[in-house]
Amino acid sequence: MTSGTTGAAAALADLPPSPAVWCSGLRKRYGRQTAVEDVSFSVARGEVLGLLGPNGAGKTSVIKMLLGLVRPDAGEVLLLGRRASDPRSRSAVGYLPELFRYQPWLTPREVLDLHVRLAKADVRASERQECLALVGLADRAGDRVGGFSKGMQQRLGLAVALVARPELVVLDEPTSALDPIGRVDVRDLVLALKSRGVAVLLNSHLIGEVERVCDRVVILDKGRVAASGTLAELLGQREVRLRLAGVDGRIEDRLRAAGSLTRSGDWFTVQLTADDDGVTVPDLVRDLVGLGVAVHAVEPVRISLEERLLAVLRHDEPTAEGTQR
Incomplete structure (x- = not known):
């Protein structure tokens, strides 16, 4: 050869x-x-x-x-x-x-x-x-x-x-x-x-x-x-909802470092990226406790595949990034 x-x-x-x-x-x-x-x-x-x-x-x-x-x-x-x-x-x-x-x-x-x-x-x-x-x-x-x-x-x-x-x-x-x-x-x-x-x-x-x-x-x-x-592409971004007490400007800055932040009363919703490696939320909760925040609840939120399927078939929302029409 x-x-x-x-x-x-x-x-x-x-x-x-x-x-x-x-x-x-x-x-x-x-x-x-x-x-x-x-x-x-x-x-x-x-x-x-x-x-x-x-x-x-x-x-x-x-x-x-x-x-x-x-x-x-x-x-x-x-x-x-x-x-x-x-x-x-x-x-x-x-x-x-x-x-x-x-x-x-x-x-x-x-x-x-x-x-x-x-x-x-x-x-x-x-x-x-x-x-x-x-x-x-x-x-x-x-x-x-x-x-x-x-x-x-x-x-x-x-x-x-x-x-x-x-x-x-x-x-x-x-x-x-x-x-x-x-x-x-x-x-x-x-x-x-x-x-x-x-x-x-x-x-x-x-x-x-x-x-x-x-x-x-x-x-x-x-x-x-x-x-x-x-x-991950079809279901889009994941969210985590936290019920917190004792939140000030420093705490909100730490929350925003984890993802896009919205607030309703003492509930804070952080939007996580689709490629989150699974340590963002544990690290966030650890830091919040270390900063003296009372963490009363932590609730993961994610759209289900069934919800996304129905949305696609009913044309209720545009296709997620990474998908094709």
Whole structure:
């Protein structure tokens, strides 16, 4: 190998990995109805991205175009560095569709065996059993699927999505049929995938779950991207309210040093920046006490993802900085 070839190989090795998902300008129409229009976003390796929006916003249509199940009228898609039109792009993708049904005469073990063969994946029987244990079905591996509740079938669908050790997992309403314990299990599972560097694209109506596990969010409305960004960007600035006694000019100056200040009686509201490192408030309270201020209450205030989603969809307020319309 020549030195020039060696140098080029080293340069390529230093490049960051391609995004798990990259799409640009996706458009899909069904007759006169536009389902998706000019949708663009990406999902980095090891990132959890939440796809939010009302029914009919185009979320499932976008997912199907990403996975090659529906051909877009316009736009480009790359999965794990390959064009979505290349069947190899989906070889390391796990998918849980919103609606699915398995043959009722099969057992969970047989369902996984079938999907492993279809995927032409090399997955040992012990790994398949571990996958069933991961979703809470280890003790039902030999039972017929036809006797399963909807929640148990949902767990089996998760096992199918994960059994071939994917690098990208696409989950379309993964907790729709699960009880609260099952939802916590899915949340822990998503976080475990993230810790292993697996990218996750999560479509869910459970906004609280999205807020707990997602790094970034894309909000769709009427087939378009209404807003997108990190949770900090979407939720904007945080505030802390303090009820204080013994406040003078020095104290107000210290409060203003922490952020923009407003006052109502003995309540003081300090607006914190989105990139606050978590020490501003403890340091502020310590300094206030040291200056002789009586601190009666400290209340963190932050807009919820649900509130921001409703504001975006109702056009009640402009999109936060760092998002796109």
